[in-house]
Amino acid sequence: MAPEYAMQGRFSEKSDVYSFGVLLLEIVSGRRNTSFYNYENELSLLGHAWKLWNESEAAKLIDAAIIDPGFKTEMLTFIHVGLLCVQEFAKDRPDVSAVLSMLSSEISNLPRPKFPAYTGRLGSSGKSSRERVYSINNISLTTVEGR
Template structure:
């Protein structure tokens, strides 16, 4: 329950009329960097949204993103949250330290918002002002997320054979 925040705020490098920028050198912490930044070197105002979504999943689950969460395949926290959500088991993601102090509907809403933040396509991610509205207005209708970036369904045994 002690998140460490870094690499946020890179969107401040933009002027008011820019939506994205190409960088010549990629810097950041693996697991928090958006796919468009890692793959193309393109950083946009939605890159920080991706990082925030990962951080939010870490906070509500009490788990780190850089660990593997399935023995039979490579699955980070984002992928693990996605699978639990799709299987209707989102509450299994809850940090045990939250216990009875957590309101289940609010917890599930936090997972949904976090999964919207880690959408693979940057254009599909909400803005940070939309994220705040989603978290503070329970009456706001939320879209359903699609498969997040860096989700892998690859079987570890199959991957070992392929090498």
Template sequence: MSLEYVIDGKFSVKSDVFSFGVLLLEIVSGKRNRGFCHPSHHHNLLRHAWLLWNEGKALELMDDSLPDSYIEFQGERSIHVGLLCVQKFPGDRPTMSSVVFMLTNQEAILPQPKQPGFFMERSPTNSGRTSPRELYTCNLVMVTMPEGR
């Protein structure tokens, strides 16, 4: 979910763009944003992608099972567009028609992405020895059936 929806309850077409960007980054990395775990830090997938982008190592985000099935330019472009979609402020995000244009038109010059939303680090529990599934609790739903007297 986009930052503006989580914090303010505001939903717009730019919220959909944010969700598409998360999905795009999940697809190219082969990892889910929720529960993302990296051995050297506790950032989510969006921040991990952002850090790699800023270090000029964006292609390190690509799924290891895809080494010969993509062209480097296309992989980096997909990450670039994904980062543009998950920018913190809705006004900075492109429209979906622009996203389609950027993904299909290789000659289009893309703006530099700004910091993504949810730019935070999770604190590890038990010295980082827990699996991602152990970091979350399972919410149980209980239903009370009212009965008349």
């Protein structure tokens, strides 16, 4: 869900671009954003993609089932475009026609993506994911009352 929609209820074509970027990264990585969790770094799929991109290791994001040396350049372009689409602020995302031009190689000099939305650490404690407490409610109390 685009940050501007999640936080302020605003929806636009740039919100669709955000969703498309997430989908593009999911396809390239072979992982769903909602189920991705990098236990080592506690990063979301977007955070993991951003980290690899900044380390010039974006090729490590590509799913082994679809990697082909002949298409590596295209796959890296897809990752680049995906990261451009998931920018935190809608004004920083390309519009749909620019995305199509980027994907069809009509635009070859792509801008450098900025820090995407939802890339931070998922937890703030130093505990491992198995030790982390997600709720302070340790018990549930149900009272049965007749009508």
